[in-house]
Amino acid sequence: MALTKFNYNSFDLTTAASKGLAFNSNANGFETSSAGSMTLIKTLTASSSSTLSFLNGSDSVVFDSTYPVYLFKYINVHPATNAATFTFQVDTGTNTNYNTTVTSTSFLSQHDEGDSATSLAYNAAKDQAQGTSFHVLSNEIGNGNDECGNGEIYFFNPSSTTFVKHWIARALSYQSDDYIQDRFFAGYFNTTTALTRVQFKMSSGNIDAGTIKLYGIKDS
């Protein structure tokens, strides 16, 4: 017996390009639905990893003009080495030097568990002025079993060949001296070449554990 296959026009609704099929708000009919504007592109999981890299066009990673805004979230990043700092850099084309020129701002709010110190201040030690080093995110993370770093970075229009590449980040750490550190960074990679890759690593030792997620944010 031949199977009956239903086609796109078999359903009782008006079809719309790139939409899904959903029940309406009364659950008594069909309507089209959108997929949402924020799409998970890739998750990398550290396992004693020296680096974690997201390369456009490799291993399902998209980091090009598909999306105007990209968001990285790193969760429970745990260093092998005590007081290691979680860092990132970018590169262009097929280059793997990860030394793109960057100018950035850096300030932090912090407080220790002993309630003996608090501060809110600019932190010139963690910014860069046309530097090419890996940029600090979560600073001096403790490597105790329950200690880790979390945070996020937004990249705007990284594939532009006209503008510098702005980014905004916020980074938390269980600092090795038992502080909560809440760090705020923003800046630009001072290049008009399209960025194609982002790499994360610790300032020393491996990324023992943790995940990094890359999302794309649509504008249509």
Place this chain on the structure above:
Amino acid sequence: MALNKLKFNSLNVTPTAGKTVGFNSDADGLEATLSGGSMTFISKQTASSSSSLQFTSGIDSTYKEYLFIFTSLHFSDDACNFKFNFRDGGSNFDATKTSTTFKAHHDEADSTTALAYLNRDVANGTGDQTVAQNIGNANDESLVGYMHLFNPSSTTFVKHFMGQTQYYETNNYTETVYFAGYNNVTAAIDGVKFDASAGTIDSGTITLYGIN
């Protein structure tokens, strides 16, 4: 001959309002548990030597939170400011607001840094809210950022907003401005206008999203 279209109750799944039909976790049946995600595109304004970019529809009670994202805004005039204002009924963008702003900056020559309160705040005024200043207009210089607007259709509460801009300042600084405030009105906010203190928004986009 009349076409027989499949109705909502033709599928072997219990209909659930607003949910998408998908395959279950074993891929051996249908389920109605998928949703489109919590961040929904509403509209986008693309600048082209624009005196302003205005959102005059799509801001209502559909969502409790709205998000504007600024991408690669480039301005015609060097050292101009980027600003916005809200519409609380009528046609004017002049909602009364109180706000707070601060900035961090750092120059490429590494000679200056700052973290400081920024006197671009508004105290129960109806004027525009400036959220970036002295923006460069060279070919590779631009501004990015975002603004959240909370529950704009409320007729009970003031309307909070918060956001951040990041831009290439005209003197070769990277500068970022954090801002927050509230529209001190209980009328619904139904529009937002973005513009520059001088000249036009040469290019770039502002995209509006609803957040569930």
